[in-house]
Amino acid sequence: xxxxxxxxxxxxxxxxxxxxxxxxxxxxxxxxxxxxxxxxxxxxxxxxxxxxxxxxxxxxxxxxxxxxxxxxxxxxxxxxxxxxxxxxxxxxxxxxxxxxxxxxxxxxxxxxxxxxxxxxxxxxxxxxxxxxxxxxxxxxxxxxxxxxxxxxxxxxxxxxxxxxxxxxxxxxxxxxxxxxxxxxxxxxxxxxxxxxxxxxxxxxxxxxxxxxxxxxxxxxxxxxxxxxxxxxxxxxxxxxxxxxxxxxxxxxxxxxxxxxxxxxxxxxx
Numbered sequence: 001x002x003x004x005x006x007x008x009x010x011x012x013x014x015x016x017x018x019x020x021x022x023x024x025x026x027x028x029x030x031x032x033x034x035x036x037x038x039x040x041x042x043x044x045x046x047x048x049x050x051x052x053x054x055x056x057x058x059x060x061x062x063x064x065x066x067x068x069x070x071x072x073x074x075x076x077x078x079x080x081x082x083x084x085x086x087x088x089x090x091x092x093x094x095x096x097x098x099x100x101x102x103x104x105x106x107x108x109x110x111x112x113x114x115x116x117x118x119x120x121x122x123x124x125x126x127x128x129x130x131x132x133x134x135x136x137x138x139x140x141x142x143x144x145x146x147x148x149x150x151x152x153x154x155x156x157x158x159x160x161x162x163x164x165x166x167x168x169x170x171x172x173x174x175x176x177x178x179x180x181x182x183x184x185x186x187x188x189x190x191x192x193x194x195x196x197x198x199x200x201x202x203x204x205x206x207x208x209x210x211x212x213x214x215x216x217x218x219x220x221x222x223x224x225x226x227x228x229x230x231x232x233x234x235x236x237x238x239x240x241x242x243x244x245x246x247x248x249x250x251x252x253x254x255x256x257x258x259x260x261x262x263x264x265x266x267x268x269x
Contacts, residue, residue: 010208012154013142016161017135017204021197023165024131027172028193031186037177039244045170046241047250050233051257052167053134057226057233059265060160061137064144065222072216079219086220087227091133095235100126102240120179120192127175127196130236133228134164135200139207140221146212159268163261168197 062080069076099112101122110122117125141157176193180186207225211218241250 009142009146009212010205012145012157013139013204013208014201016138016142016157017201019161020134020138020165020168020204021194021200024168024172024197024200025190025194027169027174028176028190028196030173031176031180031189031193034177036181037173040246040249042170042174043241043244043246044249044253045174046237047253048257049130049167049170049253050237050241051254051259052163052261053229053233053237053257054254055258055261055265056137056160056163057229059262060141060156060163061222061226061229064156065219065226068144068222069219072219074219080223083220083223084227084230087133087224087229088231089227090224091129091228091231091235094129094132095231098125098129100129102126102236119182120184120188123175123179124192124196126236127171128199130171130232131168131197131199132203133225133232134168135203136207137225137229138164138200139204139209140211140218140225142204143208143211144218144222146215155268156265159264162268163264164200166260167257168200172197 062084065080065083066076069079096112099110099115099117099122101110101119115122138157138161141160142154145154145157172193175196176189179192180189184192207221211221238250238254241253
């Protein structure tokens with residue numbers, strides 16, 4: 001652990017997001033053991049992922065953004081509000097311009113521009129959309145360490161990394177197993193499943209570098225990542241977890257995910 005703490009923050013962000021990517025790949029690797037996934041279990045896992053993202057948005061991103069804004073002499077609610085709305089608007093734009101298809105949806109319900117891309121690519125793009133704000137959140141969390149501002153701590157950044165990694169496991173499985181059931185080989189299904197997580201190291205390094213070199217935007221960047229994650233939860237994760245009528249299971253997953261992420265952040269941060 002000591003060697004990690006002595007790394008520059010951008011390298012820390014890269015290593016942390018490589019870890020979250022690795023957990024996505026582990027989840028995708030379940031395709032080598034299972035060909036199908038119970039829909040109730042899937043909805044519970046989606047709910048869990050949503051709960052983690054909601055908790056991380058407040059405890060790991062918005063709360064530190066407010067504390068940092070105060071430390072920098074800003075009006076505390078301004079960066080949190082502006083950044084949060086900009087994050088949601090950015091993901092809303094990406095959602096419109098990026099063709100994608102959600103788990104278990106028929107091809108005619110693909111979102112975004114019309115495209116000739118295959119089902120497997122569209123599924124990967126849907127999970128990639130989820131992973132952009134997750135990688136950004138981890139990167140910004142580590143980039144904040146260089147600012148030396150109250151509210152930015154390495155244990156909090158590690159807690160955020162663990163929480164994001166935890167909910168990436170079911171996301172990897174949620175891509176690879178349906179693809180296997182659709183007829184792809186186990187190897188190809190795994191390849192596409194892990195591919196959806198590769199955007200996290202890219203977003204993580206960009207986020208860390210941005211706030212490292214332009215520190216005054218840090219509270220805005222933290223809130224931006226929070227807004228992007230909440231958009232994904234509200235637009236994609238929660239509706240998808242309730243599509244088959246497993247509302248109670250999805251809600252239980254959300255509650256559990258929120259509680260675990262909150263405990264991680266408060267316990268480690």
